[in-house]
Amino acid sequence: LNPAYRNLWSTVNCPYPHGNIDCWPWVIAVAQVLKEEPDREASIQDVWKRLLQPGQLPIEDTSFAFVAIFGVLCWVTMTLCPTLSVDQLQAPACLTCKSQTSSEEAPQQKLEKCRRPITALFRTFKPHAWGPEPTTPTALDENLYEASLNYYSLNEFANISIGWVDTISDHLKFNPASRRLYLFRFPTFCILQAIHTEERGALLHSIAEALDPVASNAGNQDCYITLEQEVLLSYRLLFGKSTRSRKLAHSELAALKSDGRPFDQLLTPLCESRYRTRLCPWSRRSKHDRTLEKLPDWVWPVSCRDSEGNLQESDVYNAGSDFPRLGRRLLELQKFNLRQRPSRLTDFWRDRRNPLQWYTFWIVLLVGGAGVILALLQLAVGIMQLVRSW
Numbered sequence: 198l199n200p201a202y203r204n205l206w207s208t209v210n211c212p213y214p215h216g217n218i219d220c221w222p223w224v225i226a227v228a229q230v231l232k233e234e235p236d237r238e239a240s241i242q243d244v245w246k247r248l249l250q251p252g253q254l255p256i257e258d259t260s261f262a263f264v265a266i267f268g269v270l271c272w273v274t275m276t277l278c279p280t281l282s283v284d285q286l287q288a289p290a291c292l293t294c295k296s297q298t299s300s301e302e303a304p305q306q307k308l309e310k311c312r313r314p315i316t317a318l319f320r321t322f323k324p325h326a327w328g329p330e331p332t333t334p335t336a337l338d339e340n341l342y343e344a345s346l347n348y349y350s351l352n353e354f355a356n357i358s359i360g361w362v363d364t365i366s367d368h369l370k371f372n373p374a375s376r377r378l379y380l381f382r383f384p385t386f387c388i389l390q391a392i393h394t395e396e397r398g399a400l401l402h403s404i405a406e407a408l409d410p411v412a413s414n415a416g417n418q419d420c421y422i423t424l425e426q427e428v429l430l431s432y433r434l435l436f437g438k439s440t441r442s443r444k445l446a447h448s449e450l451a452a453l454k455s456d457g458r459p460f461d462q463l464l465t466p467l468c469e470s471r472y473r474t475r476l477c478p479w480s481r482r483s484k485h486d487r488t489l490e491k492l493p494d495w496v497w498p499v500s501c502r503d504s505e506g507n508l509q510e511s512d513v514y515n516a517g518s519d520f521p522r523l524g525r526r527l528l529e530l531q532k533f534n535l536r537q538r539p540s541r542l543t544d545f546w547r548d549r550r551n552p553l554q555w556y557t558f559w560i561v562l563l564v565g566g567a568g569v570i571l572a573l574l575q576l577a578v579g580i581m582q583l584v585r586s587w
Contacts, residue, residue, distance in 0.1 A: 202261050208248050227269040232398040239400055241266050241311040241318070263311045267292045270315065274401065275365045275386055276408050277322055292318075294325060297362045298370045298379045315400065316407040326366035327410045327522075341514040341524070345531050346434055349441035351378065354537045359449050366408065368428050369526040373533060382453065384432065384463045387425035391496045411521045422498045427523045429467065429496055433510060434527075436468040443469050463488075472508060 206213050209226040230247045241263050248266075264281060271277040271294070280293040291305040304325045310318050344350065351357040361382040362368070368381035381387075409424070436446040446468035454460045466488040494506030500519055503509040516524030 202265055205262055205265055208262075223265065224269050224272065227266055228273050231270070231273065231400050234398065234400045237316065237399045237403040238314040240314055241270075244315075260308055263308055264292060267311075270319075270404065274404050274408075275363065275381075275383065276319070276326060276404070277366070278364050294322060296325070296367075297364060298360070298367050298377075299372060316403045319404050319407040323408055323410070326364075326408050339516050339528055341434070341516050341520070341527050341531060343434060343438050343512045343514075345534050346527060347439040347442040348435045348445050349439050351435075351530070351534055352445060355534045357534075361453055365424065365428060369431060369523050369530070371526065371530050371533070378530065380432075380435075381428055382464065383461050384429060384467055385461050387428050388463065388492065388496055390425045391423065391429075392493065409522070422500070422519070422521055424522050426496065426498045427520050430498055430501060430519070431523060431527070432464075432467040433472070433508070434514065437470065437472055438510060438512070440471075443471070472510065 203213055205223060209222050211219075211222040214220050226248060227244065230244050234244070234247070236243070242259075244266050245259060245262050264279075268279040268281050271279040277294045278297055280295050291307050292310070293305050304322055306318060306321055310321070348359070355376065357371075357376045357378050360377050360379045362370075362379045363382065365381050365383075365386070367379050370379045371377070372379075405424075436442045450460075450464055450468060453464075470489055472489050489508070494502055497508045498519060501509055501511070501514075514520065516528050520527055
């Protein structure tokens with residue numbers, strides 16, 4: 198809606214917009230060019246040339262056009278959060294992204310980069326999206342335990358709260374200082390990506406590959422886990438298996454609905470459903486269970502499906518094989534939670550982050566307590582016998 202972008206609307210034969218919904222013609226026009234562009238090495242400048250109508254003279258200053266196209270690229274892939282606020286009296290000099298999870302300085306790329314392939318341009322933003330490469334290798338063969346990663350455990354023992362973000366690359370980012378865990382709030386986007394993978398177009402697919410922190414698993418497409426599958430499975434890991442976590446999810450989603458921002462209805466079944474697939478015929482299924490059952494099997498990682506293609510949830514996952522991209526973030530979150538120690542006796546009862554330790558503690562307590570009680574009773578009987586003998 199910035200007047201600086203006024204000249205762009207004549208390109209798509211649309212009047213100047215007066216509301217956010219009026220901006221859709223520009224997004225649709227750019228997205229259509231991206232879908233039809235066969236060249237994976239196309240640049241933003243190439244996209245702009247294809248947007249021009251036959252016989253239409255290009256505007257003198259293409260800076261605002263390049264920024265607007267970059268914004269659409271970020272939105273349709275939901276990978277980055279672009280900064281489009283510019284001074285209408287001064288042409289923008291760079292492409293800028295902002296962070297929704299921290300106050301760190303936003304990365305910038307000069308507009309000259311718009312003549313380079315879009316994939317190369319987005320690759321420069323990869324450290325911003327996924328963070329720098331770790332200096333020391335992280336053991337991704339470690340296990341992830343639902344007991345130490347469900348939201349009730351995170352909230353109760355580590356005092357972690359949830360923040361909702363619009364970019365999929367920010368999913369599961371954790372800020373230890375503020376104890377804030379950020380979650381992607383549009384799971385429907387993941388479903389659509391999983392269903393329409395082949396319809397995205399070569400250029401849009403190459404953008405996703407440019408920002409992908411890992412390559413395909415040894416090229417085996419049958420075992421290849423996509424980022425969208427990891428995101429969908431992570432909702433179930435955080436909320437699905439724990440009754441208390443599902444109750445907390447209900448409160449979090451109610452707050453998100455009242456926030457006034459668009460709400461993705463798929464969050465409710467993903468976070469609040471128990472997802473019981475093997476019930477007796479007379480057992481009742483909730484509408485959320487039925488919603489998840491209707492999802493196609495390929496929205497879940499192949500390693501987490503049963504023989505019928507249904508989601509097979511587990512108490513233990515592997516960071517490397519089940520979450521090749523998000524595993525590092527989940528491991529960091531798990532380690533942070535396990536460092537927190539219960540301070541009250543009631544906390545020991547509720548603390549099931551380490552199930553083996555929990556069962557061992559209470560078995561020892563019960564057996565030891567029973568032994569002490571029996572010893573006291575034996576002592577009392579002995580004293581009574583001694584008193585009677587006098």
